Amino acid sequence: MGHPKIEYWLPEEIEARSFALIGEELKERGICIPKEEEAVTMRAIHTSADFDYAKTLCFSKGAVAVLEGLIRGGADIVTDTNMALAGINKKALGKFGGTAHCFMAEEEAARMAKEKGMTRAAASMELAAAMGKPIIFAVGNAPTALLKLHELAAAGDWKPAFIIGVPVGFVNVEASKELILGTGIPYIINRGRKGGSNIAAAICNAVLYQMQ
Secondary structure (H helix, E strand, C coil): CCCCCCCCCCHHHHHHHHHHHHHHHHHHCCCCCCHHHHHHHHHHHHHHCCCCHHHHEEECCCHHHHHHHHHHCCCEEEECCHHHHHHCCHHHHHCCCCCEEECCCCHHHHHHHHHHCCCHHHHHHHHHHCCCCCEEEEECCCHHHHHHHHHHHHHCCCCCCEEEECCCCCCCHHHHHHHHHCCCCCEEEECCCCCCHHHHHHHHHHHHHHHC
16 A cells, blocks of 8 residues: 655645635535534644544534624633633624633632632633623543533523534543534534543634635
8 A cells, every 4th residue: 555645735725725624524424514503613623633523513503693692792611621721712702892711720720629619610600600691611531521511501590692512532532522412502512521721712713714
């Protein structure tokens, strides 16, 4: 078996070529992605080189349109990792009046986590819930963040405006995602163990880029 052929592309052409290759391979695999979900699914595949996302990403009804409406209305994005925060295109979000946040390194999150016997990720969700504005949650690492969002939504009048739930791992990862699917909160969830901060950021960016 020979080595893969080297292709020569200008820097600005590489991403377009990658998406073209993804489209070709999806077609070869007989996978047809609904048009409204295409940008998100293809960017998740582009970020990870993992075609499983074409099968495991789940969208609530009209999810992308709901997400676009929230962004246009100036909603903020809260992540559970600084890695996801770093990956989100904050300039694109800022055009609509929104800001991206991560409270994981905040002293208040550390204090709350210690006092209440919870993870910092869960404490971060509580801090975000107190912000007093529509919040899009982009969770790529901590299932405890999803569990806390479920708990908060079930307990009172507050609920997240939208949940991107793609934590990666083994302990409570699948169960926490399944809980969110049953809440009635608009979502993009990746079922199973796969996900990550990079995928959470990629989903945010896929929607932001198609809004520019």
